[in-house]
Amino acid sequence: MSEHHHESPSECVDYLERxxxxxxxELDEADCSAVQLHLDECGPCLEKYDLQRTVxxxxxxxxxxxxxxxxRRRxxxxxxxxxVQITEG
Incomplete structure (x- = not known):
């Protein structure tokens, strides 16, 4: 069984910003790996990531x-x- 720990809410905020x-x-390889690992372990953050990706x-x-x-014509x-209003105004 692998060891999964849930991040604290403040750590999730940091990941959500990234x-x-x-x-x-726009992240370097180390940050990408860290964010991907967090998303693999944190369901709420993964849902927010999926929503942002869809938007x-x-x-x-x-x-x-x-x-x-x-x-376009209208x-x-x-x-x-x-x-015309600005010019004549």
Whole structure:
């Protein structure tokens, strides 16, 4: 039986802060290993990691989608109207 110990809440906070960098591949190898080990042993942190990873994927996907032509046209009309109001104001 392997020895698993649960981190204190303050240690979890530290790992949760590093998860953002872990998701963006901005940690060095030692930190990545430490975060991965913590996630393997701490269910609540793993759930938060999975949630953040899902949100990041949804945002990335939605940022790559183009707006429908009609919506883009309406937005451009609104922008032009505001520019005219500012210029004339």
């Amino acid at each position: 998860i953002v960098y872990f998701l963006d591949n 990041k994927a949804v945002v990335a996907r939605s940022c790559s989608e183009a707006a429908p032509t009609e919506l 937005v451009m009309v609104q922008i032009r109207e505001v520019q």
